[in-house]
Amino acid sequence: MFSQTESLYRHAKERIPGGTQLLSKRPEMFAPDLWPAYFREARGCEVWDLDGRHFYDMTHNGVGSCLLGYAHPEVSRAVIGRIEQGSMCTLNAPEEVALADRLCEIHPWAQQVRLTRTGGETCAVAARIARATTDRSVIAVCGYHGWQDWYLAANLGESDALRGHLLPGLDPLGVPRELRGTLVTFPYGDRAAFQAVLDACADRLAAVFMEPCRYHDPAPGYLEFIRDGAHRAGAMLVFDEITIGWRACLGGSHLRLGVTPDIAVFAKALGNGHPIGAVIGTTAAMEGAHGSFISSTYWTESVGPAAALATLRVMQETRVWEHGAEAGSAWQERWRALGAKHGLPVAVEDGYPCLAHFAFDHPQANLMKTLYTQRMLHRGFLASTAIYPTLAHSPEIIERYGEAIDAVFGEVAEALAQDAVEKQLEGPPAHTGFRRLL
Numbered sequence: 001m002f003s004q005t006e007s008l009y010r011h012a013k014e015r016i017p018g019g020t021q022l023l024s025k026r027p028e029m030f031a032p033d034l035w036p037a038y039f040r041e042a043r044g045c046e047v048w049d050l051d052g053r054h055f056y057d058m059t060h061n062g063v064g065s066c067l068l069g070y071a072h073p074e075v076s077r078a079v080i081g082r083i084e085q086g087s088m089c090t091l092n093a094p095e096e097v098a099l100a101d102r103l104c105e106i107h108p109w110a111q112q113v114r115l116t117r118t119g120g121e122t123c124a125v126a127a128r129i130a131r132a133t134t135d136r137s138v139i140a141v142c143g144y145h146g147w148q149d150w151y152l153a154a155n156l157g158e159s160d161a162l163r164g165h166l167l168p169g170l171d172p173l174g175v176p177r178e179l180r181g182t183l184v185t186f187p188y189g190d191r192a193a194f195q196a197v198l199d200a201c202a203d204r205l206a207a208v209f210m211e212p213c214r215y216h217d218p219a220p221g222y223l224e225f226i227r228d229g230a231h232r233a234g235a236m237l238v239f240d241e242i243t244i245g246w247r248a249c250l251g252g253s254h255l256r257l258g259v260t261p262d263i264a265v266f267a268k269a270l271g272n273g274h275p276i277g278a279v280i281g282t283t284a285a286m287e288g289a290h291g292s293f294i295s296s297t298y299w300t301e302s303v304g305p306a307a308a309l310a311t312l313r314v315m316q317e318t319r320v321w322e323h324g325a326e327a328g329s330a331w332q333e334r335w336r337a338l339g340a341k342h343g344l345p346v347a348v349e350d351g352y353p354c355l356a357h358f359a360f361d362h363p364q365a366n367l368m369k370t371l372y373t374q375r376m377l378h379r380g381f382l383a384s385t386a387i388y389p390t391l392a393h394s395p396e397i398i399e400r401y402g403e404a405i406d407a408v409f410g411e412v413a414e415a416l417a418q419d420a421v422e423k424q425l426e427g428p429p430a431h432t433g434f435r436r437l438l
């Protein structure tokens, strides 16, 4: 007899190819057969599944989209107010101009803005604008920038071109082979590799597309080196702030690092759970956006910009990035201390606490991670090896989580000592990358 939550997911796998709309929301990525696929209600960092079971979210909290916590009252009020006045119309939403102004105020180097709704499409729009402005085709990328053809083209022909950039196993099936050669990749932090890209295609390069940082500050001078190389080639520098933006300061993390791009893209946390994305740029970089056909019906609805305006207000008032740093540091500290206490090989990087994560440093790491997740579920926590802190993670919840991992790290350590990690699993181990479900 399956629970309501589990039954629905079993049905979904027949009806919806892949089961869900986003790989990172597949229960198989956490604890197959046990992880609750669906939520009935989500508030702060608390979640109730379809069977009324309650959990604290100690994972990525809406895949990084809900930095203020789920259903933040001020954001919800702005959204409900807009819906009650009509959220869609033949005419345009004034909130989109207010949001464009606010984004340029926060990022004084930018003068123009186009709005979208999702992260991947925001990247695709930025790529289109850069190509239109420069009248060139090739884009050099580092890191992950969505599911669209312009990006997955990097995997055409050389099947491992995106190794270290994309999740293992992703296949550019369905991406036209004719796009081969339009995307080149380079690893973050490797100056020689970037120089090799410039040497190979500087005169065809439209843009260099990258996150300014992900888990650590770049080496001194690295971003300037990339920017200067891109500009010498006549290409645009595009910073992807979809995940790291707003977590380290009010705005893109590039503001803190002191290097400005020609274009920057935002999505996820900008709407705190409501779809909104933005491409911001200098007047010169956005030139191509005037002539290129970039147009979509739901980019004009008003809930997204209304949510973003309220979100930006709350982010600024609460200085949410300071809260994230505090909560994330508390977890990093506990993972280290409790790993040591139980003699468990827990590796905690000295990375940004706003994207805190740890790893089991052991050949059975994935089995250990699955056992950890299963045991944490039993204690009422959605837990994996990464936590994106939100405003809703109060000191009391951080404390409760600390008590739970103390117990569960002890259980995993004991299972490991008895060589019984796999035997103690209640279901199959978590998937580690993209895999067909049926």
Ligand SMILES: Cc1ncc(COP(=O)(O)O)c(C=O)c1O
Pocket (backbone or CB within 6 Å): 118, 119, 120, 121, 123, 144, 145, 146, 147, 211, 240, 241, 242, 243, 267, 268
């Ligand atoms: C840096 C970065 N760019 C783009 C995306 C794609 O955003 P979305 O999933 O909203 O399409 C992601 C998503 O994880 C991301 O982390």
